[in-house]
Amino acid sequence: MNPEQGWLGRALLAPGTTLRDVTETVEQALGSVSGLGVVAAVLGVLAAVRSLAEWRRRRLSARARQITVLTPPEVDAKGALAFWAHLIGQLRPAWARVLWGQPHLGFEYTVTPEEGAAIRLWVPGAIPPGLIERAIASAWPGAHTDTLTPARPPLPAAAEGVRRIVAGGELRLGRREGLPLSTDHSGDLVRDLITAADDLGPGQAACVQILARPVTGRRVARATRAAASTGASAGVVVGLLREALNLLTLGTTTARPTRAGRVSEGRGSDRQSVMEYSAAARAAAAKARGAHWETVVRYATSIPVSDNPDDANPIAQARAVARGRADALATVFGACTDHNYYRRRRRLRLGWLIRQRRLGRGDVLSVPELATIAHLPTDTGLPGLQRAGARALSPAPEIPVGGEHTKPLGMADTGTRRPVAVKISDARHHLHILGPTGVGKSTLLARTILDDADAERGVIVIDPKGDLVTDVLSRLPSRMADRVVLFDADSSAPPPCVNPLDIDRIGRAGMDLAVDNLVTVFHRIFHQWWGPRTDDIMRASLLTLCAQPGTATLADLPRLLTEPAFRARVTRTTKDPVLRGFWDSYETLSDTSRAQLTGPLLNKLRAFLLRPFVRSAIAGGPSTVEFADILDNGGICLARLPKGSLGEETSRLVGSLLVARTWQAVTARARVPAADRPDAALVLDEAQNFLNLSTPIEDMLAEARGLRLSLLLAHQNLGQLSRELRDGISANARNKIVFAVSPDDARDLARHTHPWLSEHDLSHLDAFHAAARLLVDGRNARPFTLTTRPLDPPIPGRAREIAAAARARLTASTPHAPNPCHARERL
Template identity: 85%
Template sequence: MNPEQGWLGRALLAPGRAVADLRDTLEHALVSADALVVVAAGVAVLAAVRLAARWRRRRLSARARQITVLTPPSVDAKGALTFWAHLVGQLRPAWARTLLGQPHLGFEYTVTPEEGAAIRLWVPGAIPPGLIERAVASAWPGAHTDTLEPARPPLPNPVTGVRRVVAGGELRLGRHEGLPLSTEHSGDLVRQLITAADDLGPGQAVCVQILARPVTGRRVARATRAAASTGTRAGVAAGLLRQALDLLTPGTSSSPRSSRAAAVSGTGRGTDRQTSLEYSAAARAAAAKARGAHWETVVRYAASIPVSTDPDEIDSTAEARAVARGRADALATTFGACTDHNYYRRRRRPLRLQRLIRERRLGRGDVLSVPELATIAHLPTDDGLPGLQRAGARALSPAPEIPVGGEFTKPLGISDTGTRRPVAVKVSDARHHLHILGPTGVGKSTLLARTILDDAEAGRGVIVIDPKGDLVTDVLSRLPSRMGERVVLFDADSPAAPPCVNPLDIGRIGRAGMDLAVDNLVTVFHRIF
């Protein structure tokens, strides 16, 4: 092909004439009425698209809630795979994604000296309530959840007289998103993150935010094709430059498809065996990543350091900025363990970082498979991690046959796992089979006091033996005054004659029950003596 026939060849051979022709064409197009209409229509379309995108973001983030996950004593290493694979079902149909958008989730690690290390899930209001809590309970048995609405910001807000210096950024894939990260590195990534944020000073805080939403197979196929065509993001520019040089250079040129095939097979002149092996390994890894469900993700990290608003304290501001930068770099460094065919590259966001983290905005992210996402967003498996908010003993949902209340039952409380519902015990079961065990400070006395007051309110007889006397004092202070005549107090320190109970009092039991009372009394004496 003659190079002078193309626009690129003419521009290179006669650049002055090409620039003049382009200037004349633009001047003629801009001054015409049709051009003004086209420009106005384009501006209107862009404004409408921007307003629609803003409306969708506000709608998705409205009534957002925050779920704090308390790590169970023992964590299944495959629980994160189950969790993220389960939530892929939230992918909306194509028409719903186009009109209303696809809601995303936030998986956040926050560390503060006051609350320790906390793992929280940010859930938009578009997701039905209770769905995420049940998914957590299913993936990590024994984990407890605490839902807060509305959701709090990940980093503390500045207070009067104190401003906050924030440093951090985003982590994006360094190569094409079709190439996978490492999912088999040794160690626990969450443990490394929490350890990197150890020894925080008063008021300091760090946060790692992972935003994710499910994506369709079309996006995954596009990422896989891009990974198969070239290994780096610079490959697009290199490909365009190669085509331009082929256009200007006389001689035959081969098609891109044949060039890639020669590179992969190792038959090309400029491709050595090592390069062909790398291409083959990358192609196999991309094909393996393309299997299964996928998520579009963005990872952000930040460190917040409080600083006084006094303008004279310039040194403290510079010191706080250095501390925040060091904390943020420590957080980003831990993700280097994910390096394999792909890796995470840092991007600084000095102007919009606080706003992006606070609003939890997910634009266009990187495609990750479920194993890749489970590697960076999971509960820690280390049972000796200090400062982490953990759940107590593993709790199970109450069985359906356990009563919820009503006649001839004693209320015990509200279940804290699964669907919250009242839990009660039958009076007959409580009389023969009820034992309350637990360490100090877990609420044994409170539960006993509630059951005692319920017995008194229902008119059932009850005997309370308290060696310390605190429980009896609490019960007496809460009994209604109308029950005063029915209460008999045995006090060992009282100088008065102790009260007595006559089990054979005919005035109370009647002559009809005399035989039964005597039989019961003789049986008790026989068993004791």
């Protein structure tokens, strides 16, 4: 027998001799060992290996979490390459893989009519928390993540009375795993997957699950050698056929190739085959470069079926629908065909495999190949996809987390979600808070007010809606009740009085400023009906009343203009020649002319003073509250002025007069050394309604900083501000907190956050989610995003308790002064 004929030739020519040789070899190997013992030993080893594998699987899958990825507005096509290349560092050393195993990840696309299209990552508990979230943020800037523990199954479970039909399969490489898939697909594979699962019926669900774990270079090298040695046609069956062919043709055909791309020069050499083998070898060598993952792709659709026996063929119908949907998902992966392709395989217990997320032995893919099938979609118009509203930016390290000399703002929405705050010294540069209703402005304002109250910093709050003051009152500690001054337009109890013409309180030096502020407030609120003669009449009348002994009020102004006897008694002692000339000319007018000149002023004043709350709070006699004491001694002044109770103009007028009185108290601090001026705050919700002082807004904000008054200016949109207010606040309120705004406002505000946050980010912030640009030691820090912290639950009865204590303290401290109008009568 010719020994060169090979083992197959010898077996065919002398099968009996060959079988006897094999039997003798086996008997010699077994020796004296019993056959049953060998079988038992083999089964024991297999059982131990299986038990170890099951233990490692349970250990790796314990405490698994699920990360939902919200796609950013713009997706970098190379982000998936960076993501999977970054995570290859999770490959454990050889000894750790032997003892504990190698954890794998699950990249899942799920589509349901209820939740739309979602992209989620299943992460075993063996991977440290936060690692995958940070990798996602690094690979796809602007993406948001929502982590859920424990992880949920990708497909919905069956409910009572409803069973679910699951159809699908597993995708495995059709050729040797060393040959690559296509990575230059012109479209977006994920878009095609989500579109294929679109238009699902109620209760239906579709899922594509990609399980992946990093592999070593040894596995890659074996796959590359196997792919390159015989090209695409290598295999055991092909080898057997080649042996038989050599036997029949007496060895005249071409020799077997021994290296990639090398074929003998025999007569049967095929040029086309040589080119194919060479191309396959080059592609395999290219795939071998870089990092690699072991992967398995599973796809499934789930259709609910009622257990009602009256339904005609519900299961057959559901199976047909599920199979059609599943085939549509699998067909999408045909776009990956190149030297290799995906072949569909049916799997028993498919629903259980997908739910358990088991990864046995998978196919080796390079990072570009894996990134082709597992990435975020780049299509911006994909319907139903869960997208991130705005990118999340972590605060700079110098942003304080809180402490004694800070104001808390909220929590960072990235990483460890640390607290963020602004220093008191930086808050003196004022806070501009912008956003529509319902986004979290009031929550942020209430937290800062409660913090100022707890730190015993003076705070004055003007609230034109009423909810902010109610929220604060219901959460203040009882020990602070003796520091509260409450103006409540809905209360039947008499309010405190803040008389803007009380010269005894503000001093003669402040009289001109008080009159200027009063006239300017009326002018700006009633500018449509206000002219130079009305301005002249009001200014002269107020200066005349303030020059008289006693305490003047705004209630005296109509009497001065309409009652000759009262006017004669007041003006006869006027010494100012300019005022004397005004009243002399006023007396020469006829009654009709006087009525025409004073009509615009008097109808506004009467509408203002006819409201009992306003008359008591603004024109009730001498002031019973001093704002300087509130600001300097840690007082809490809460002005609840709802427009629904007072009317819009009256609410604006009362709030503006309270702001004017606050400003007079603040300017008096100029006589106090800077080191002795305590920090205080003025909080204005709907601030554009109350900034009506004679002092320009830019000058007011600049002076307030030096006098240690921090203003919190909150409103809904930039269109509410006049050009003067907009420019002054933009330049001088240097701490910016922006909630979701309109695209027009985002275009203007993006100048403060560019290039970190774009117009799109500012207009797509979620509720209770804000972008902040703060000062740190007087310098601008880079912008970041935050979420406001919810308020503590209200304490039942606390608001009524504190309001009652404030009224009782006011009654006990109010002197029984004579009626100022009666005092005027005795002049």
